[in-house]
Amino acid sequence: MSVDLGTVRHIAKLARLHVEQEQAEALVGELNKILGWVEQLGELDTTGVPPMTSVVERSQPLREDVVTEEDSNSAVLANAPDSAHGFFVVPKVVE
Amino acid sequence: MTSPTHMTLAQARDALAKREMSARELAEAHLAAVEAARPLNAFTVETPEKALSMAEASDERLAKGEGRPLEGIPLGIKDLFCTEGVASTAGSRMLKDFKPTYESTVTANLWRDGAVLLGKLNMDEFAMGSSNMTSAYGGVENPWRAEGSDKKLVAGGSSGGSAAAVAARCALGTTGTDTGGSIRQPAAFTGIVGMKPTYGRCSRWGIVSFASSLDQAGPMARSVRDCAILLRSMSGHDPKDSTSIEQPVPDFEKALTGDIRGLKVGIPKEYRVDGMSEELERLWQQGIDWLRAAGAEIIDISLPHTSYALPTYYIVASAEASSNLARYDGVRYGLRVEGDSLDEMYEATRGAGFGREVKRRILIGTYVLSAGYYDAYYNKARQVRTLIARDFGQAYEKVDVILTPTTPGPAFPMGEKMDDPIAMYLNDVFTVPASLAGQPAISVPAGLSEQGLPLGLQLIGRAFDEQTVLRAAGVLEEAAQFTAEPAFVAGA
Incomplete structure (x- = not known):
């Protein structure tokens, strides 16, 4: 499997990541090198091996479904680049 | 009395x-030492006023005989930990102006036990790196120099600031985080002790996420005992992190009995990698001899x-990172670069906020999780991760701890390996397996390279058996008598 400029553009789009043209070209080589390197995992027969989901075995913990935080609207918005009337502000999404 | 900055914790x-x-x-x-060490670029933020007011509060408690386990101990905190009201940048432009309105659980535990905050410590951007050179705030200089050379060396990464600050005697201890070696590798490069505890031992709440199934906080300090003291305070179950384990926290310091008679120490043959330097082989053999002389039984394992x-x-790490870093969208916190549409705003923000290595990993992660490649890459890697964990499980049927070198070599010059991601990744060849298996591991300074640079040995143990790892590390430390000091030391 090899990555070309179109693939780099596609995954950059999926990741919502602006990449300059020059960098995108460099990334083609870098990503191919890294992917070529990780492909050595294909040497291993993993038939029937369960993919790891949790590194330390344990049961799923449950807690009481209770409110633990008081109203923290201003704390939540404190680092927002733009906010108004207690909400985050984003560019217009509905015409 | 020893000068305060030269004491152990x-x-x-x-x-x-x-x-x-x-x-x-x-x-x-320590504040004077932090100031004197500014050329190292170890700190991203200094908090002298906070330090003095916390120290005064500690003096009041000590006067009343109410000292807590870390009362008055000045610490530096890796900039990946959120600290309330104090900038927490994760080494990224993305979080340049981010001041959390809450405190991470690990740091809250340290303050609960009386510790004093000196400042925040530089690191590779979002903890992605092995040199500290990916930080948006510049690399951290290692206080060590090779003999007869004035070339600046990396402090290692990603917890490079944490390592350099301890080595240069700016802090009695620091926090680090370790995803694939980010505590142990910089500890080895700077001649200090660094421990990654078992996954789940410390709460990850309030630590900026990189790869959630691997990230774990841990202590860095100048002795095994100091790490044991810090780890006790940092550890514990936290209802806010469902992966933190509900287990009582032992008094880790009590584990340092100095007695390892009958302890079974495994030597994995696969760690004898091609091209291992002679000095490293010698150091490893020396470690084996030290443990054997102290009564341990040495067993070859595979x-x-x-x-x-x-x-x-x-x-695995890139896949998790691509998902975790999706949160930096210019809406809730961090940088925002305007665009004509929401998507353009996202793309412009993330394009400007993330550095090169972070982008590379986000793209790799997005690729291996994308339709058509998920099974071939991501699932395959999770299956191999199971096999790696099984290897360790089988080894622990025969041995109690495993001894290996920490890194393939000593600290390298700043700027090297930057164009070759894979060469950089190879720094973590000995530390990554224990991370994938979630096991506790420690790096202890064990000797100097031919160029006079520190080299570390690593001990890995069973999940939640930090005590055995610490006990063996204490014996290794005692035998190694590592007293060499770096070229640059702050303070008197």
């Missing part, structure tokens, strides 16, 4: 308890999937 704690010095004196000496650990790690 344990010595300072005892001197404070006996009122031989005040917490304020200790804090002032961890057959070792060579697959690094590629497995880069798939």
Whole structure:
């Protein structure tokens, strides 16, 4: 499997990541090198091996479904680049 | 009395308890050292006012005989930990102006036990790196120099600031985080002790996420005892992190009995990698001899999937990173670069906020999780991760701990390996397997390279058996008598 400029553009789009043209070209080589390197995992027969989901075995913990935080609207918005009337502000999404 | 900045954390704690010095004196000496060490670029933020007011509060408690386990101990905190009201940048432009409105659980535990905040420590951007050179705030300089050379060396990464600050005597201890070696590798490069505890031992709440199934906080300090003291305070179940384990926190310091008679120490043959330098082989053999002389039984073991650990790690960690870093969208916190549409705003923000290595990993992660490649890469890597964990499980049927080198070599010059991601990743070849298996591991400074640079040995143990790892590390430390000091040391 090899990555070309179109693939780099596609995954950059999926990741919502602006990449300059020059960098995108460099990334083609870098990503191919890294992917070529990780492909050595294909040497291993993993038939029937369960993919790891949790590194330390344990049961799923449950807690009481209770409110633990008081109203923290201003704390939540404190680092927002733009906010108004207690909400985050984003560019217009509905015409 | 030893100068306050040259004491170990344990010595300072005892001197404070006996009122031989005040917490304020200790804090002032360290603040001066932090200032003197500015050329190293280890700190991203210094918090002298906070340090002095915390130290004064500690003095009041000590006067009343109400000292807590870390009362008055000045610490530096890796900039990946959120600290309330104090900038927490994760080494990224993305979080340049981010001041959390809450405190991470690990740091809250340290303040609960009386510790004093000196400042925040530089690191690779979002903890992605092995040199500290990916930080948006510049690389951290290692206080060590090779013999006869004035070339600046990396402090290692990603917890490079944490390592350099301890080595240069700016802090009695620091926090680090370790995803694939980010505590142990910089500890080895700077001649200090660094421990990654078992996954789940410390809460990850309030630590900026990189790869959630691997990230774990841990202590860095100048002795095994100091790490044991810090780890006790940092550990514990936290209802806010469902992966933190509900287990009582032992008094880790008590594990340092110095007695390892009958302890079974495994030597994995697969760690004898091609091209291992002679000095490293010698150091490893020396470590084996030290432990044997102290009464341990040395047993050859095999961890057959070792060579697959690094590629497995880069798939798993990048996949998790691409998902975790989706949160930096210019809406809730961090940088925002305006665009004509929401998507353009996202893309412009993330394009400007993330550095090169972070982008590379986000793209790799997005690729291996994308339709058509998920099974071939991501699932395959998770299967191999199971095999790697099984290797360790089988080894622990025969041995109690495993001894290996920490890194393939000593610290390298700043700027090297930057154009070759894979060469950089190879720094973590000995540390990544224990991360994938979630096991506790420690790096202990064990000797100097031919160029006079520190080299570390690593001990890995069973999940939640930090005590055995610490006990063996204490014996290794005692035998190694590592007293060499770096070229640059702050303070008197």
